[in-house]
Amino acid sequence: MKKRWFAVVCIALLLFCITGCDQLTEAKNKAEDLYASKVELIGDNSAVSHLIEKIGLGNITNYTIELKTEKEPYGLIINVKEMDGSFAENDFSATAVELLGLIKNLDYVEITNGQDSYKLTEAEASAMINENVKTLGESQEKLKTVIDQLTNK
Template identity: 30%
Template sequence: MIKIIKCFFFLLLVLLFLNGCNPSNVNEDIFQFKDSYVGDNGAVGNITMRLPSPNGEHLNGLELKTTKEPYGIILNYKKADTPEEIEKNYKETAIYNATFIFALVKNADWVTFNFVDQEYRITREKLQKWYGKNLREFTNEEDLAKLTQEFLADKGKVSQFFRE
C-alpha cells in the first residue's frame, strides 16, 4: 500500500513539474511588455514571438542594435518546413509588426525585416507620420490592431508608404 502511495505522489510531482514547464503565457496580452527597451532581449523576444509571420516563414532570430542611437531591431525570417495556410504580404506584415514593436518598445527607432526574399526597414518617425498618431499612446492590443487593419485595408496607402 505504501508503494502505491509513493508511486502516486511521484506521478503527481512529475505532472506538476510538466505543467509548470508548459508555455501557457503565449496567449497572454502582448501589452504586458509595454515600456520595454531594445536592450531587454527577453521582452523583445516575447513581443516578436507573438507577432505574425508571412508566407510560411517563421522568425529565425533577432538582433538588438543597442550600442549607439538610433536603437533598432533586426528580425530574420526563414522558410518554414511546412507552408502555412494563411498567406500574408511582406509589406503588410512589416507594417503590422513594426506598429506593435514601436507601441511597446520605448526606445526602438527602427526595425529591419529580413524575409526570405525581401528586406524592409521601417522607422518609428515615418510610421507615426503615416498613421498621424503617436504609437506610444496606445494602451491595448485591440485598439492598435484596429488602427493597423484600417490602414492596411487600403493597398494604395501601403504601397505609398514604401515608395516614400
C-alpha cells in the first residue's frame, strides 16, 4: 500500500512540475518576444501596432488605434469596434501596463468602445506594480517578473 501511495504522490509531483515549467517557459518566451518588440517613440505607428499584436488584447476582436503625439501627455487610444463579452467584464490593466512599460515615451493608454472607457496613466501603472513602469523596457527579466505578477493576481 505504501508503494502505491508513493507512486501516486510521485506522479502528482511530476505533473505539477511539468505544468509549472510550461507556465514559466511561456512567461519567459512572452517576455523575450515583447522585450524585442519594445518601442522608442509613440509616433512609430507600425511599431506600436506590432507591439499591440504581440501583447494581445484579450477579447477584443476588432479595433483601431489613435496616437496622441502632438503635445504631452502622449497617449495611445484603442478604439474597440468588436469584442467578445461586455466591456465591463474585461480587465485591461495588464495590457495597459505592458504598453506603458514598453513604449518609452507613452504617458497614458485609453481603451474605449465609445460608451465605456478604461484609462491608465504612467503614474497609476507604476503604483499598480510598485515600481516605475518605464523600467520594464530596460530589462527583460524585470518585464518577465511583472508579467508573472500581472497574470497571477
